[in-house]
Amino acid sequence: MKFRAKIIDVGCLNHFTRVVNTISKLTKTCILRLTPDNLYFVLSGKISSGGVSMWCELSQANFFDEYQLEGVAPDANEICLEVTPENLSRALRTVQNAKCVKIKLTKKHCPCLTFAAELPTLSSISRVVTHDIPVDVIPRRLWQDFKEPKMPDFDVGIYLPPLKTMKNVVDRMKNLSNFLVMEANLNGEMNLKIETDLVSVTTHFKDLGNPPWGGDGSQGRSQSRDPELMAHTRVDIRKLQQFLMGQQVNPSKAMCNIVHKRIIHLILLHEDVSLQYFIPAVA
Amino acid sequence: MSLSTQSQMVEDNYVLVASLDNVRNLSNILKAITFKDHAIFNATPNGLKVTVEDSKCLQANAFIQAEIFQEFTIKEESVGFQVNLTVLLDCLTIFGGSTVAGVTTALRMCYNGYGYPLTLFLEEGGVVTVCKINTQEPEEPIDFEFCSTNVTNKVILQSESLKEAFSELDMTSEVLQITMSPSQPYFRLSTFGNSGNAHYDYPKDSDMMELFQCSETQTNRYKMSLLKPSTKALALSCKVSVRTDSRGFLSLQYLVRNDDRQICFVEYYCCPDEEVDEE
Numbered sequence: 379m380k381f382r383a384k385i386i387d388v389g390c391l392n393h394f395t396r397v398v399n400t401i402s403k404l405t406k407t408c409i410l411r412l413t414p415d416n417l418y419f420v421l422s423g424k425i426s427s428g429g430v431s432m433w434c435e436l437s438q439a440n441f442f443d444e445y446q447l448e449g450v451a452p453d454a455n456e457i458c459l460e461v462t463p464e465n466l467s468r469a470l471r472t473v474q475n476a477k478c479v480k481i482k483l484t485k486k487h488c489p490c491l492t493f494a495a496e497l498p499t500l501s502s503i504s505r506v507v508t509h510d511i512p513v514d515v516i517p518r519r520l521w522q523d524f525k526e527p528k529m530p531d532f533d534v535g536i537y538l539p540p541l542k543t544m545k546n547v548v549d550r551m552k553n554l555s556n557f558l559v560m561e562a563n564l565n566g567e568m569n570l571k572i573e574t575d576l577v578s579v580t581t582h583f584k585d586l587g588n589p590p591w592g593g594d595g596s597q598g599r600s601q602s603r604d605p606e607l608m609a610h611t612r613v614d615i616r617k618l619q620q621f622l623m624g625q626q627v628n629p630s631k632a633m634c635n636i637v638h639k640r641i642i643h644l645i646l647l648h649e650d651v652s653l654q655y656f657i658p659a660v661a
Numbered sequence: 662m663s664l665s666t667q668s669q670m671v672e673d674n675y676v677l678v679a680s681l682d683n684v685r686n687l688s689n690i691l692k693a694i695t696f697k698d699h700a701i702f703n704a705t706p707n708g709l710k711v712t713v714e715d716s717k718c719l720q721a722n723a724f725i726q727a728e729i730f731q732e733f734t735i736k737e738e739s740v741g742f743q744v745n746l747t748v749l750l751d752c753l754t755i756f757g758g759s760t761v762a763g764v765t766t767a768l769r770m771c772y773n774g775y776g777y778p779l780t781l782f783l784e785e786g787g788v789v790t791v792c793k794i795n796t797q798e799p800e801e802p803i804d805f806e807f808c809s810t811n812v813t814n815k816v817i818l819q820s821e822s823l824k825e826a827f828s829e830l831d832m833t834s835e836v837l838q839i840t841m842s843p844s845q846p847y848f849r850l851s852t853f854g855n856s857g858n859a860h861y862d863y864p865k866d867s868d869m870m871e872l873f874q875c876s877e878t879q880t881n882r883y884k885m886s887l888l889k890p891s892t893k894a895l896a897l898s899c900k901v902s903v904r905t906d907s908r909g910f911l912s913l914q915y916l917v918r919n920d921d922r923q924i925c926f927v928e929y930y931c932c933p934d935e936e937v938d939e940e
Contacts, residue, residue, distance in 0.1 A: 547755055550757075554751055576748050577745075577792060580791050581788060581789070582790070
């Protein structure tokens with residue numbers, strides 16, 4: 379088992395940092411899955427995390443100048459680690475102007491991801507800052523928990539409005555209520571609703587457009603659907619707020635799939651990063 | 662049901678409709694009096710008066726004249742109701758209360774009378790939010806019987822000068838003592854805190870002093886905790902009038918300019934904490 383990678387380009391470093399920051403806003407711990415081509419940050423919907431799951435996929439070639447991986451076995455060429463994203467984010471924060479950052483899986487007192495950053499200096503003596511971040515190696519028998527979640531058989535898929543607008547609205551609604559109903563139809567309309575003893579608030583978004591999920595067979599349910607008919611799901615408003623708060627990636631596309639009364643599936647696409655986030659319904 | 666028909670139905674039976682192109686002209690001034698949840702709204706053809714009270718010792722009123730609104734239609738002589746002000750403010754700032762030039766939230770506020778919710782339609786950049794805030798029967802605001810004929814001392818200051826003093830006030834002091842006098846020290850704010858006593862004196866011929874009308878020496882103490890909320894109004898205002906009457910009641914009137922440079926007023930009344938023996 380061996381992993382080492384190197385970032386030289388400052389743009390890549392910034393971008394990688396933003397992704398890690400985003401992840402750290404969403405969860406305290408998660409799984410980092412390393413494969414020869416990709417890195418994945420994975421959170422599987424455990425009850426302890428409120429049933430939320432996350433799947434974030436990065437193509438290694440777009441971030442790293444060097445990338446070497448030897449998995450646990452020839453027939454399973456990958457490594458699965460449990461990490462605390464906040465620790466990664468903190469390490470990256472201090473190495474923002476580094477000339478290069480090396481990331482290595484090491485064995486110190488315990489398994490660690492070691493970040494070694496070479497900082498710029500005026501003299502000829504180099505300065506190197508090293509962060510050892512403890513991780514847990516996940517044994518192979520548990521890997522099945524961290525497979526890519528299947529796209530649910532959703533009722534309505536819709537493009538999200540600007541995330542900043544959505545965040546403002548959700549922030550205020552969070553002050554008023556613990557739960558929020560998200561509803562959308564195939565006519566490009568989405569509503570966010572709360573209702574309490576004191577107040578009911580509905581924000582109406584329109585002309586958002588519905589993504590053309592053609593050809594992958596997962597859209598069976600939505601084909602014959604009345605375009606005006608809303609699919610809705612009631613969720614814990616904090617989970618949605620968390621998702622909106624962490625957004626530092628500036629996605630080129632943001633979408634949401636709603637399985638009526640079951641789950642909302644949020645997807646952010648960036649050219650080399652994709653983030654999926656699943657929030658289950660509450661009764 | 663489409664939004665316009667919803668709005669239409671509400672408006673058919675309204676007793677009060679008020680519209681603003683920029684919701685900040687209402688939300689900002691309401692923030693200046695937000696220290697308790699319950700706010701009493703009283704609308705008359707002249708405009709809207711919003712009252713908040715604390716412990717029967719403090720009262721804050723915000724006045725938004727009818728002219729501030731782009732539309733202000735009222736079908737009765739006076740319309741009153743009570744709502745939760747914190748909830749109202751969250752609704753009014755649902756789009757974040759952006760201060761970016763050119764981005765404003767428009768508001769249409771409708772009330773159908775006793776027993777109906779206060780309905781708000783807010784719009785920013787094509788996104789519409791509809792809020793229905795439950796209303797309660799309005800309580801009668803306390804009459805502090807503060808009338809201008811009983812005013813003994815009055816000063817009008819540029820808010821700038823008072824902001825400075827208030828930002829440096831020793832908040833460990835339980836009371837703020839205000840001395841107003843036709844002779845030295847003219848206008849003095851005093852605190853008695855953990856680290857000692859402090860006095861802030863304003864000479865009567867200061868540039869900051871727009872008006873100085875003191876007929877007798879008066880020293881009164883006011884609970885710091887009661888005066889604290891008024892700093893929100895002070896922060897927004899450009900001028901403040903400080904008055905005390907023969908009973909030692911304090912009136913603070915703030916002149917506030919909104920985003921469109923129009924003038925609104927916020928006033929605070931506060932009971933004195935205790936009599937101070939004059940020597």
